[in-house]
Amino acid sequence: MVRSISLLACKTCIFILLLCFYLPFSFARDNITLNDSISDGETIISIGEIFELGFFTPGNGSNNDPRRYVGIWYKSDPKTIVWVANRDSSLNKKHGVFGIGEDGNLAIFDEHKNSVWKANVSVPPKGMGKLLDSGNLQFLSNPLEVIWESFKHLTDTFLPGMKMDGNLVLKSWESNDNPAEGEFKFQLEGNQYTIREERLIIYWQSRVSGDFMSDDILPMVSSLLSKSDRSNKTYKFGHNETTISSFSKKYRRLVMYFDGKVQYLTRLSESAPWDLTWKEPMNRCDEFKACGNSESCSNSENRSKCECLPGFKSNLPDGSIDISGSCQRTTPLCSNGVAKILNFRPLKVNKVGKPDENFVVSSEKDCKEECLKYCHCQAYSYETSQLRGVNTTCWIWSNDLNNIQSEGTNGEREIHLRVPNIGAEANQTKQDGGSGPYNLNNSGPYNLNSHFKQWLLAFAVTVASVIALAFAVFYIYTRSFLYHANHW
DSSP states (O other), rough: HHHHHHHHHHHHHHHHHHHHHHHHHHHHOEETTTOOEEEETTTTOOSSSSEEEEEEEEEOOOTTTOEEEEEETTTTEEOOOOEEESSSSSSSSSEEEEEEEEEEEEEOOOTSSEEEOOOOHHHSSEEEEEEEETTTTEEHHHEOOOEEGGSSOSEEEOOOOOOOOTTTTEEEEETTEEEEEEEEEEEEETHHHHHEEETEEEESSSSSSTTTTOOSHHHHHHHHHHHHOOOOOOEEEEEEEEEEGGGGGEEEEOOOTTTOOOEEESSSTTTTTEEEEEEESSSEEEEEESTTTTEOOOOOOOOSSEETTTTEOOOTTOOOOOOOOOOEEEEEEETTTEEEEOOOEEEEOOOOOOOEEEOOOOHHHHHHHHTTOOOOOOOEEEEETTTSSOEEEEEEEEEOSSSSSOGGGGOOOOEEEEEEOOOHHHHHHHTOOOOOOGGGOOOOOSSSHHHHHHHHHHHHHHHHHHHHHHHHHHHHHHHHHHHHHHTT
């Protein structure tokens, strides 16, 4: 009996010791107060243990690198930094402190208690900083009113719970191991998402085709950026289907990388690796106006990046380096107000700049005739839609075509380009019994020289073959004749 009581007492003591050891870790703090800051080496963790905030050194974290930053990362993936406070003013020693200063501002202090970063609240109360499971660091006043939050002061990463509007900008890192502000910015401009390089230059832009072609933003990316509720909705990406549930919302992010690419990454669980689901620009032709007006962009390594459309030619000397914007019409559309070009060539395109106008017509013939009425009409496209009954739409391009990309027969839409009357093949459009959509991958304005050379080569080979066969027959006949003559 005594032995049993002793054993029970021993187990109770062990349980109490384990409980005392475990409690400090199970109740990790998620906030910072006026009298309770964190020093380098300490962290705060969101209540669900999803995100962690503390000091870090970017890159491989070499001991020889003195730079220290305050940032937020996934607790299960410390190398994936989603937010940096002092991105442009690093600490140079591991003696930093993150807390609330005497002025009531959330701030970072160096070893001399000098502030290197502040939340810059206009009327700073003596509140509390709190890290949420969303990854949002909030600065709260005493009545628990949010007066500042990291979700409104982004670095390079967009997380679920944020909402992209005209005031939010994702700014890339300077390099893979330098969180200072880089050259590229991702933002919403009107109804288009835009990547700008060096503040002014548009590097990439969504919806360059307007309503004429489908958006190049994945629905799940649009859902993330617009903060819309799409829980348990299934999206198709390529041949795979992805379901975004409430549980997996914390496993996706959008990042503006220092190389100019915006990437959407997902993972299935905390321990799973991040998968690249979508990015833009995907290739050189996805860049905004990768080629000039009236030029088609090619991703093929065996061809020039930019080539003139049919009916256009480069105004550069032969052998010159390809310069976008050098294509001019071989024949003007009109002369003295009278149309000179009455023909159209169908082209298959994967992307093209947005049309200047669209309207309902009764037939493709009406659409074509509407384009021919005006000297400035460069091209048209006719569309029949079964949505809400039968709708027939005519799309008109009044200005020079731009942002053109085609990959041959796999193009998504067909447009009809106004071209000179060169040869029977170029005269006819598809509906008039023509040769069908022009393949931009064949290079050259019309490639008539190429077709002629191919025909000439085929003719030469045929003639040579006939002559060779005639010589062979003559040789065999002569040998046979001489043989019989000698043995007669």
